[in-house]
Amino acid sequence: MHFSTAAFLALVPTVLGHGLITDPPSRPVGPAILENCGNGVVSQIKADNTSHVEGLPEAAAKDKAYKADRCNLWLCKGLQFADNTANVQKWSAGQVVPIKIWLRIPHEGSANVSIVDTKTDKIIGSMLKVWEKGYAPGRSEKDVPKDQKEFSVTVPTGLEEKCATAGDCVLQWWWYGNGARQTYESCVDFQIVKPAAKERAFRS
Ligand SMILES: *[C@@H]1O[C@H](CO)[C@@H](O)[C@H](O)[C@H]1NC(C)=O
Numbered sequence: 001m002h003f004s005t006a007a008f009l010a011l012v013p014t015v016l017g018h019g020l021i022t023d024p025p026s027r028p029v030g031p032a033i034l035e036n037c038g039n040g041v042v043s044q045i046k047a048d049n050t051s052h053v054e055g056l057p058e059a060a061a062k063d064k065a066y067k068a069d070r071c072n073l074w075l076c077k078g079l080q081f082a083d084n085t086a087n088v089q090k091w092s093a094g095q096v097v098p099i100k101i102w103l104r105i106p107h108e109g110s111a112n113v114s115i116v117d118t119k120t121d122k123i124i125g126s127m128l129k130v131w132e133k134g135y136a137p138g139r140s141e142k143d144v145p146k147d148q149k150e151f152s153v154t155v156p157t158g159l160e161e162k163c164a165t166a167g168d169c170v171l172q173w174w175w176y177g178n179g180a181r182q183t184y185e186s187c188v189d190f191q192i193v194k195p196a197a198k199e200r201a202f203r204s
Pocket residue numbers: 025026027028029049050
C-alpha cells in the first residue's frame with residue numbers, strides 16, 4: 001500500500017501541536033482583529049484558537065480587509081489589544097505571576113515566555129522562561145510535564161515607564177514544534193503599576 005500525498009496531508013493535523021495561555025486570560029478574537037486582519041484570519045482562529053501561526057499569512061494574503069502593518073500576524077497571531085481591554089493585568093516589579101497553558105495537542109520543541117514591546121515588536125530584556133528543548137512531549141496533554149503547563153514568571157524591574165500603558169507591552173508565550181515546524185503564540189495584556197508602598201513613602 002502506498003501513501004498518497006493527499007492521505008499524508010490528511011494525517012498531518014493529528015501530529016500538530018496546539019496551545020494557548022488560559023490564565024491570565026489571553027487575547028481573544030473581537031472586532032479589532034476582524035477590522036485589521038480580515039475574516040480569513042479570524043475564521044481560522046475561531047475554528048481553533050490554539051492553532052499555529054503559519055496558516056494565517058496565506059489566509060490573509062487572499063483577504064482585501066487584511067492590513068499587514070496593523071494586523072501584525074507574527075505578534076500574538078494578529079490578536080489585538082483593543083479586543084482584550086477587559087483583561088488587562090496590573091503587575092508590579094518583582095511580582096510572581098502564575099501562568100497556565102492549555103496544551104491541547106503537544107508536539108515536542110522549544111518554548112519561551114518574554115515581554116514584547118508592541119510598537120517595535122522587539123523582546124524587552126531577558127527571557128522570563130526558556131525551554132530550549134523538550135517542551136511539550138508526548139501524544140496528549142497528560143504526557144506533558146506539569147511544570148510546562150503551570151509555571152510562574154517574575155515581573156522584571158525597569159519596565160515602569162515603557163510598560164506603564166496597557167497595550168504598549170505584552171507577555172508572549174511562544175512555542176515551536178520541531179516535527180510539525182509550527183509556531184504557537186499567545187499573549188497576555190498588562191500594565192506595570194508602581195508599588196503602593198513607594199507612593200505612600202512619597203506622600204509622607
Ligand atoms: C478559545 O476557545 C475555547 C473554546 O474552544 C474558549 O473556551 C476560550 O475562551 C477561547 N479562548 C480565547 C483566548 O480565545
